[in-house]
Amino acid sequence: MSALDESARRLDEGALRALVPRVLAGLVRRGEDFDAAEDALQEALLEALRAWPEHPPRDGQAWLATVATRRLVDARRSEVARHRREEQTYAEPRPAATEAGDDTLFLLFCCCHPALAPASQVALTLRAVGGLTTREIADAFYVPEATMAQRISRAKRALQGRRLDQPGDLAVVLRVLYLAYTAGHAGRMDLAGEAIRLARQLTLATEEPEAGGLLALMLLNHARLPARLDREGRIVTLDRQDRGLWDRRETAEGVRVLQSALAMQSEERRPGRYQVEAAIAALHDDAASAEETDWPQILAWYDDLVALTDDPVRQDPAAVLGRAVAVGHVLGAAAGLRETDRLRDPIGERHRWHAVRGHLHELGGDLPAAATAYAEAARRATNVAERDHLVRQAARARAAERSRTAATYR
């Protein structure tokens, strides 16, 4: 561990990182180039990590803005010298007059610009809005630091010369934060926690109920995280999780956030997909045991979810697949399996389709079919923990069938 990491630990990193969007937004609004401003701020952050433990500033935000501006001036001077142009001077920054929420939203729109690929949007958001270092982002995605540095600088170059003063697409921002959240379950860095922090900031900056829906969905899923893997790192399915391990504080916050989002909706303005998915997660979180799960209510929300698209089988097969499970629990395994049949064409080659069929066959007591479906799912899995889990499910279903047959003939 470097000395830099050590000093970072002694600082309140969260507080430092929370200043990033404010300072960066101030620079960009003043007319600085996004790419150069972001680089300058990264340097200022590294300097803060060095200097602050010894000499904490009175106003951290002003300190960062001043140092970043100095870096920008330095960079421009060398640029100017190279081009033999006349030297220019720049004023020290004035304190930003805008609200913190506005800055976050403004920067999220910059980083989630439609000109960028999703992977770049996520990386840039985590660095420019989340204040993570390139190293931390690289670790989260299991790629070398140099690769991530390239991805980020390419993304920033793609933003060069584009107008960044117009409101962006909030739906893209929400998707990017959700991507960051789901990536956070796999990596070493706690991206899930970071995505929740950013979503919380976003809800302060916009009235859009879907922002609340997204935050609620993340919180309600994150609450179950401590129970999702056992001590050996094995996946524990929802119905077998120790519900005592769920984070009740997170659940309660998720429900509160969801309720205030839903309260903004009306007959004319139906809840969007994040609110609907959060409602489903809330119903799972609310059940004291797997047996007490309110499947009819869950199915009703899935009906709403699939109704959000014109052709859900093609446009949102994941929702149809989730609904098939609910159908299986409410109307019986055979009905659930019939639902999955409609999905054979678009996602019949994906492991999740086979895994859901395995679950439904097991629910209906057809263990040989369940074992075959789980084995098919394992063959198609793209994640080691999931593959191992599906191999176990297949072996378990086969063993249960063997002992049942043995009991019959005894």
Place this chain on the structure above:
Amino acid sequence: MPKYLLLKHYRGGPEPHHPFPPMVEWAPEDVEAHMAFLRHVGELLEERGELVGVQALTPAQTWVRYGGPDAAPVTTDGPLPETSDLVAGGYMIDVESHERAVEVAAYISSEPGPGGGPLYEWIDVREVMSGSPSDD
């Protein structure tokens, strides 16, 4: 220190020591024992400072070649997709010697199989070419 890839295969390699069914057909306790052993191998190599990385590959294989100017890439799933060699993944280790790499490979191959006895799986040991000039 030389680096080695210790590769496991889905298919291919020398004649197996003994035939065994795919893991999805093993008894659940044998599956657990097998997975626990491989986890232990990873931890052991890490503790000894020899582990560089572990990677698993999905069995879906696509061969791709340049299709020529203005043509799409040419793809195929292989000449003999059912019998050709298929790498499943493996360990990258950084060890003192070739002997140590062989020792680690043999240890991996002792992984428990169906019934709990050793699987005697063939492990493909490949030295990784060094990027820096050698000192000799």
